[in-house]
Amino acid sequence: MTADVLVIGEALIDIVASGSGPREFVGGSPANVAVGLARLGVPTRLLTRIGRDARGARIAEHVASAGVRLDKASWTDAATATAQARIAPDGTATYEFDVDWQVQRPVLDEVALVHAGSIGLFLEPGADAVLDTLEHAAHGGQLVTVDPNIRPALIGERGAAVRRFRRAVAAADLVRLSDEDAAWLYPDQQPEEALADIAARGPRLVVLTRGGRSTLALGVNGIVEAPVWPSDVADTIGAGDACMSSLIASALEDPLLFTSEPAAERALRRAAVAAGITVSRVGANPPTRDEVDAAM
Template structure:
């Protein structure tokens, strides 16, 4: 089972001069995509009792995601105003005192016995107290011998204490097994390094598999056994909301299906399995960007 721990929110997406509320959040989107792709998935994050909280629960339940670990909260749901420029999305977040933002380590449940991998990332790593809770569960998973997958998905505009956040990322990168990093993430995390050098620096920290995404130029997987490039699928882009989140789900689903989603499995992973994971991720992400909002595909849409 893959446990996703991280933010859910409502994306206020521009539409005909107005804003349309849509369920979203980086880790939330990945959980939805995993469920739709057929992976056994659980989600951990406080969900509000307000109407937006109900809006968030619906797609998770429809995708077969287990919500038994997600507490119900009287606090409001986080909102994100989306701004689109030629299909590329930027965000302004409103989350002071919200259900997710106020998630604390003391509220963490015990790790499920059937846990195989933990997925974390997004703005939930930047804000506190929720960032401390996510880091804590990552350490617990790592100490239990489970795979920890991190999508950095850094939002520099939300970083108030850069030193503290850099220290958190450093601690997480030392326990992570899979790390997804965009070109923008790499530039922020390693401002003194050439883009091509960042993967090697990350591998030196301990991760077994590094995933670099390059937008329309595709993606690259870097492993101790080599570097493997994969092109993006050519589609008419509606917007990029949820593209990276779907990519994460494609990678994790494929690794689980080939028996590679374990520490030993990642050590011994073959080029065939790495390329299969990149292909599923690319196919799924292409469908997501071809339609508005974070709307990842069901597995049947890939057959």
């Protein structure tokens, strides 16, 4: 595959409490998406913000080992961001963040698709550059994908965050959000209503993941539903990111994704498998293409 993806957003260290003491994992939704894409065989570049410290070096090594190219503009003299993760008995995670997000709009030469989301889409001052990049890519005919991955504690005033979200999805071809994202963005609407509102703003496919329940997607042929892939849950860190990586790969590989119901169903099944494999492992550890193919 010759297509090249640019992922823009935070990379950080997840500090996960455990019985034997805290453990540190490379995380950050956009970084996880970039690693997931590379493991699926998609040439990927990551523009993020990491410090010239031990944690930053660990992130750089981690993404490089997956095959991700780290944009040189990602390095900073500030400390590398962290997220304190607390794992509930059912495997779900909550976070406390220490993030400083600044980035400049990158060059988009030889990029077929631009993905952004999470903290990097909302936290100023870098968020404005991210939104400008998405709109520039859309105007240039490149595919755009968005995953809001809402973090209420970091994204500021709700009205401003909703406006940023709407601006981002207006530039997007594909949007994935979780049921928690939908509940925060659309507190008084049913999931199908939230999907319809997002789709009306421009995206050709909107995907709603619902944890242990089925995944819904709204495209030109209406609502498509796909079951979850059963697995024993170690934790849910990175599940949505693995799903997003798989959907991006499908968008690049299958030109029928946005027009064909069977193609959308195939993409949702693959995304469910990628997420299912990820939750069976500790930390954000997305599968390779061979692992997904073997499980299909």
